[in-house]
Amino acid sequence: MSLETLKIVPLGGLGEFGMNCMAVQWKDDIVVIDAGLMFPEDDMLGVNIVVPDISFLTENREKVRGILLTHGHEDHIGGLPWILSELNVPVYGTEFTLTLVEGKLEEHKLLDDADLIEMLPGSSFELGPFRVSPLRVTHSLVDCVALAIRTPVGTIVHTGDFKIDLSSPDGHPFDLQSFAELGKEGVLLLMQDSTNVDRPGFTPGELAVLPRLDEIFARTERRLFFTCFSSSIHRIKLAMDLAHKHGRKVALIGRSMDNATEIAQDLGYIDPPPGLLIHSGQLKDMPPEKVCVLISGTQGEPMSALSRAAVDNHKHARIEAGDTVVFSSRVIPGNEKPIYNVIDHLYRRKARVIHDDGRSGLIHVSGHASQEELRLMINLLRPKYFIPVHGDYRHLTQHVEVAVGTGIPQQAMLVEDGEVIELTAGSMSKTGKVATGRVLIDSGSATEAVEEMIIRDRKHLSEGGLVLAIITIDKMTGRQQGAPEIVTRGFAVNEQAMATELRQTIAHTIESSSIEERRDWMLIKEKVRSDLKRQIQKSTGRRPMIMPVILEI
């Protein structure tokens, strides 16, 4: 790697959705953009979250000046506990983002050691050789920024997540002027969100759901249950406004809904009129047509308030015949089963369910830019070079095509995690690779990594269960002491009959081994394992994990 170049090193989110993380290096200074997580796939058993491998950062730990956060969604901040536990550097974010980060770090007892520094949209600051300007963008969350970073070779811009919402519901408009100004000054590289690159046109603004939701509030005769992502502060505010307009009091139910609303209120994003909010315990005393319940559980999470209410297992949220339940959210792929399970239970209670099935009107909008907004951003910034970020390989491919189609960038490049890009004022090229990958964090933890081998064992155990054979050997004679103990878990057979069969197999394996072999217990263990495996597969067709344990006494 040359020393007089700017290096871009994506560590996560290029070639996958989630765990967004990218390093930007000039000589001995590195800044990191975002520190996200990914949720585990089905076969990552017992895994809590997935975070990027940051060995590139830990190997260069003395160079890392800080982590810059674009906004507070989990795929941008959720990896922070893990990253900070490996590499404690200053974290920069806007007020709202840092409030979410604080809660997260406190939960994992990392807050005391953390150095959180607030960024103000529109106010630039120095970080090593870089001058960082957070620029306000609009998104489904509040207080989101893109990052313009002035470097010795030119200005690079990372959009973070965004859409161009021309009616920003919190009164903080998208900072078109600053982007245009940057475009005039000259932008070397644009790195832009690819999430919705497969959608033509413009993404509707947050307020586009207002007419249909207003109609639903107007037509609802009994209780109205309203669920949305708890981070959708705009949506929560809108629901409260509509409840107020239509003479309904609002109760908040569910921990995530409570937390998000409290933070949003503290920071002034939500300011409900006095008396609008009621305690959920008051619901039972209110006429059904006078209440709106904001409840968490859009994805059918089994322990969420809505899932429990749907099976009549929530103290305060009781759903009765004729009540209305609105899902102002999307189905995250993979969650169809639990969500439709909840919807079915709501139908069983004779509730009216309105969800985003393509036939319910506009009750949810995406937070990510569609093709025309992506083109508009490229036109505003007129970058010399272009790299798509945040997406699977096919999104990155399509985004390169969209960028090239504008006729603006000299070069648009498809880059994946771990590829090192070097930039000068007049060139962009791939020059190397660094180690990247997914670190699996174990359940019940945010910082404890779990190895592939452990997951493989869990997978084996989960598919076939376990057969344990404990063989006791007399140290003096080398003979078995009594019959082996056979114990199974998660293995579906008649244990008694199977035990007899397996004891014979073990006896045969040991007896047919030579004296030399019998002195090598590791060898005998392997022979027993492989003979039991063959025997069990022959007689049951199944493949449990087989654990022979040999005790010498």
Next chain:
Amino acid sequence: MSLETLKIVPLGGLGEFGMNCMAVQWKDDIVVIDAGLMFPEDDMLGVNIVVPDISFLTENREKVRGILLTHGHEDHIGGLPWILSELNVPVYGTEFTLTLVEGKLEEHKLLDDADLIEMLPGSSFELGPFRVSPLRVTHSLVDCVALAIRTPVGTIVHTGDFKIDLSSPDGHPFDLQSFAELGKEGVLLLMQDSTNVDRPGFTPGELAVLPRLDEIFARTERRLFFTCFSSSIHRIKLAMDLAHKHGRKVALIGRSMDNATEIAQDLGYIDPPPGLLIHSGQLKDMPPEKVCVLISGTQGEPMSALSRAAVDNHKHARIEAGDTVVFSSRVIPGNEKPIYNVIDHLYRRKARVIHDDGRSGLIHVSGHASQEELRLMINLLRPKYFIPVHGDYRHLTQHVEVAVGTGIPQQAMLVEDGEVIELTAGSMSKTGKVATGRVLIDSGSATEAVEEMIIRDRKHLSEGGLVLAIITIDKMTGRQQGAPEIVTRGFAVNEQAMATELRQTIAHTIESSSIEERRDWMLIKEKVRSDLKRQIQKSTGRRPMIMPVILEI
């Protein structure tokens, strides 16, 4: 239950998708409609398939006259090996359906004992007190029938799966006349497929995909890979016709694609012109613009031919830059991740991918009737009573509304699995419940049930792994012999350090127990388990399965 009534007892498929199975009883005679399976949900670890609990049938085994199959999809025939292994009765089906059944029973060594009887669409036959008329319907599969069953109280009709395809691609039209005739004679009860009740309008016919697929064949310059459900005989035929028209030879790759095509050829549904089919080994010698590869793997199944080809790991199916891959199929909910994983790999090989993303034109159609077809069927049959089948609770609810909306049935009733319906010529009512449920069949098997407890153990093992503590006790003295052996699997900690800690805990538990307690090894085992559990959770936050084993020597 009264004796002079017809009883309808749904055992599966009413309140869920899949494992369709329904009993129809008149006095001492029972016939069963369909014997389907369901695919396991994510948390059913190590489960191969899910089939209905048929204790109602086994408790009345001397009354069961036979199983009538409407068509050959897995959710209608996949439970047969299990059911026949519990209850060997004659199985009635059309020619194509029985051919699929034969293959399935042979695989599980049940064919020799099976009594398979062919039904001819349009030909009635007697079965106990019933006269059964299979009526030809159209669907995504071939040789599908509805069943009209004349009973002592009147005629009942079960639609099976259907849509009303007015251009049936196999030349066997939907038998509108017979349905109309039944309607004229009088139908007591209609039981109708609810799968697409949430879709307004008509479902497009199978040939509706022709124009867009023709265009794709015409515009493809290099190799064309075409994947569809292997049971979609119509689609396979269409792809072969288009290949022929556009001067491409056809290679079949993938076991399920091979099997289905062979059966369809044997039965005359597909009749490729001589020389059209080539062996997959010949592909490498053919110019890329002269071949079409029919390949299995629409759902991204990891071992499917397409998934392997996508990572360049298939002997014959090599996908190169500029090749086209068409997914003429839908994404079954829950399969998004593996499918998009395959699509991403195809993009990496620079293939052009065309899949049903809502923006690729009509390349796939559903096989199930939409609302207008459901209404048309009700209008043809003019049933007195109506029960929706095949659907989640919300589909059944909506279907009752659709039926009532036609103004035709006197009564439409939402019925779930296990509810017993009694019919006379002038009444329909719910009169009881029978035991129903899901039987989980273990991996590697089609007939071995696995208990809930086993699945719970697997779940526990999969989430936290296993900690095994083997404690050796001297029978004479009641004291530990040496230190306990600690073994872990799927549990992510430093095993050495953990072992030392846990040995101390065990020693403490045993020493602090009274002499009486120490004589009761079951009790000691429980105390050790609970102390280890507390200790592990305290020091690691995790919850592995803990198995203390006590050996007395």
